[in-house]
Amino acid sequence: MGIKVGIIGGSGLDNLNIFTNARDTFTGTVWGEPSSPLREGEIAGIPVAVLARHGRSHTIAPSSVNYRANIQALKDAGCTHILATTATGSLRKEIRRGDLVILDQFIDFTKQRKMTFHDYFKPGQPVHAPMAEPFDASLRQILIDGCRKNDFPFHPTGTVVTIEGPRFSTKAESRMFRMWGADVINMSVSTETALANEAGIPYAAVAMSTDYDCWKEDEAPVSWEEVSLVFKQNAEKVTTLLVESVPAIAQAALE
Numbered sequence: 659m660g661i662k663v664g665i666i667g668g669s670g671l672d673n674l675n676i677f678t679n680a681r682d683t684f685t686g687t688v689w690g691e692p693s694s695p696l697r698e699g700e701i702a703g704i705p706v707a708v709l710a711r712h713g714r715s716h717t718i719a720p721s722s723v724n725y726r727a728n729i730q731a732l733k734d735a736g737c738t739h740i741l742a743t744t745a746t747g748s749l750r751k752e753i754r755r756g757d758l759v760i761l762d763q764f765i766d767f768t769k770q771r772k773m774t775f776h777d778y779f780k781p782g783q784p785v786h787a788p789m790a791e792p793f794d795a796s797l798r799q800i801l802i803d804g805c806r807k808n809d810f811p812f813h814p815t816g817t818v819v820t821i822e823g824p825r826f827s828t829k830a831e832s833r834m835f836r837m838w839g840a841d842v843i844n845m846s847v848s849t850e851t852a853l854a855n856e857a858g859i860p861y862a863a864v865a866m867s868t869d870y871d872c873w874k875e876d877e878a879p880v881s882w883e884e885v886s887l888v889f890k891q892n893a894e895k896v897t898t899l900l901v902e903s904v905p906a907i908a909q910a911a912l913e
Contacts, residue, residue: 664737720845797862
């Protein structure tokens, strides 16, 4: 089976156009419509399909994203690997604005989402997906190598706590997440990661720190304007990392 890389663009990267022979593919799934059409093309001759998590104009709130349809659409399109991007708030002093974090663990603090393909089991066949290591180690290493190659400020591991949104945290919540061991916070990744694992598709996510949530007393609480501004200022780093990772994934598959 050939390699095809699915890319999920998060906040600040909703309308990625990073490849040749680009075309839009409109597709539905058994779970409904995905957040956006798939934009398909090639990077270094490798097929890719890009999906905008929140829609191309960022119109879909985090809790309203049809995560099952998004993962299913990429699977139906033949994607063998998924890379995702996400804007995150930093819960650690050492994770600065603009830093990249190659996530290795998540804490799910969502409350109202469909985050499994298995609402019901076949008789005698319960499905409980292992999730001890939710992010694919090989894909994570490719992202880490890319950060090192480009001398990007980054952190090779990080635990993300995913909240429901669209509101930001209270100070009490932010302090609690820090005590839990979370390093960054967002509103999407745990749901996607769990579904990708159930679908059997290797998945990894690169997070960009855009703010300090609201735990840091010498910083103003996070605002959407700040998140958007910092991501736009640093989006080129994430785009470069994605473009360089696609042929690296194909090369790794040959080894």
